[in-house]
Amino acid sequence: MTTSRRIEPASRTANITYAVRDVVALAKQVQADGMDMIYLNIGDPNVHGFSPPAGLIDDVSEAMLSNRFGYSPSSGVPDAVAAVEREARAKGIDTIQDVFITTGGSEAIDLAIAALIEPGDNILTPQPGYPLYQATITKYVGEVNPYRLDESNDWLPDVADMRARINDRSRAIVLINPGNPTGTVIGADVLKEIIALAAEHNLLLLVDEIYDKLLLDGRQHVSLASLAGDVPVVTFGGISKSHQVPGLRIGWGIVSGEQEAVTDYVEAINKFLRARLSANHPAQCAVPGALTEAGLSHLLGVIEKLTRRRDLTVNMLNAIDGIDCVKPEAAFYAFPKLDISRPDSEFATELLRATGVVVVPGSGFGQDAGTAHIRVVYLAPEDRLVEAYERIDQFMKGFRRS
Numbered sequence: 001m002t003t004s005r006r007i008e009p010a011s012r013t014a015n016i017t018y019a020v021r022d023v024v025a026l027a028k029q030v031q032a033d034g035m036d037m038i039y040l041n042i043g044d045p046n047v048h049g050f051s052p053p054a055g056l057i058d059d060v061s062e063a064m065l066s067n068r069f070g071y072s073p074s075s076g077v078p079d080a081v082a083a084v085e086r087e088a089r090a091k092g093i094d095t096i097q098d099v100f101i102t103t104g105g106s107e108a109i110d111l112a113i114a115a116l117i118e119p120g121d122n123i124l125t126p127q128p129g130y131p132l133y134q135a136t137i138t139k140y141v142g143e144v145n146p147y148r149l150d151e152s153n154d155w156l157p158d159v160a161d162m163r164a165r166i167n168d169r170s171r172a173i174v175l176i177n178p179g180n181p182t183g184t185v186i187g188a189d190v191l192k193e194i195i196a197l198a199a200e201h202n203l204l205l206l207v208d209e210i211y212d213k214l215l216l217d218g219r220q221h222v223s224l225a226s227l228a229g230d231v232p233v234v235t236f237g238g239i240s241k242s243h244q245v246p247g248l249r250i251g252w253g254i255v256s257g258e259q260e261a262v263t264d265y266v267e268a269i270n271k272f273l274r275a276r277l278s279a280n281h282p283a284q285c286a287v288p289g290a291l292t293e294a295g296l297s298h299l300l301g302v303i304e305k306l307t308r309r310r311d312l313t314v315n316m317l318n319a320i321d322g323i324d325c326v327k328p329e330a331a332f333y334a335f336p337k338l339d340i341s342r343p344d345s346e347f348a349t350e351l352l353r354a355t356g357v358v359v360v361p362g363s364g365f366g367q368d369a370g371t372a373h374i375r376v377v378y379l380a381p382e383d384r385l386v387e388a389y390e391r392i393d394q395f396m397k398g399f400r401r402s
Helices: 024-032 054-065 078-090 104-114 131-139 159-165 188-201 259-275 299-318 344-355 382-401
Strands: 096-103 122-127 143-150 170-176 204-208 233-238 250-256 374-377
Touching: 024 344, 078 096, 078 250, 096 104, 096 259, 104 131, 104 204, 104 233, 104 250, 104 259, 122 131, 131 143, 143 159, 159 188, 170 188, 188 204, 250 259, 299 382, 344 374, 344 382
Parallel strands: 122 143, 122 170, 170 204, 204 233
Antiparallel strands: 096 250, 233 250
8 A cells, every 4th residue: 555645735725814703712722621612703793793684684585495506697587686786786886787696795705806816926915804805815826915004094095105015016996895804985086096006006995885775974975886887896795794794705896887898797707696606595685675774774773782892892801901992983893902912813813812802813814014913893781892892901901010
């Protein structure tokens, strides 16, 4: 018998990390030792008592009972595609060239990047930003080209820094609006600056608007593509967060801009769509009802809960010596700054071991050199958030002394 040869993984996997879930293995070890855990690391509403609207569940159940288990069209169930397009047009996006339904917003992001870049190309990504973009760009042997979000200006994009990062291998700019991990809502004036920059350098805009319905304090969201006219944009959305169904894995991409400019790119995306057959057929049947006025009526209660939990989070964290937290305007994330002399990865690890509170180190999202942050998900019930922040307060005193 011969000895089996070792199977070597592809070199492109070496630098792929995903900070949001990378902490889970350690958390499970600590939990197994009997620690009372408070998970503030993953934006999963269902874990914390949020439930999807009953009508959405009824629509999926009816689809399943109607035996809608066959493959759907590769771009999505026609009713779902039409519903996404109607909502996009209602937002003012009037140069739509294609709509495709995907297995969560994550697949839409993957397809858009896969159809765009060659090895060595780069995409500008926000720093801090959702780590899926960095992982996906790396997977396709591209280069991550981070631009700065300005913490002193409520985490808005630093457009001057963005401009300085563009080079002859740049292909696109990623914008996350509302922001993850910052909860920032970018207004029309800044969006117009970024559109003009993309047009000047012939760059595609990849715009993540998955949290566009979770707006706090009466903030209004402007879809970038509604301002972009003929400038090519792919807008990502979905129902995972707004309707508390992340496990259904239904999202979408909307390609807009001048038809001639995006025709070949749209076909490239559709080649990938056809190759993977289709997204989950019964789950797509939730989309038409979810995007109606009735299907959005639950959001008032959701936003009331998130506002209370956001306010509690900001007030308690800012009361801790050594923590400074910019007030989020949307979604359910905060990205507080830590005044510590050691890496935030050490802070998060030692916090978990000592207190059972699970957060994600800011280094997993990118940040200015010499700074330290953590991302906090404030979905948990208020009493558990209070307990978590009290534990962080006590831990912080000892960590700073050390």
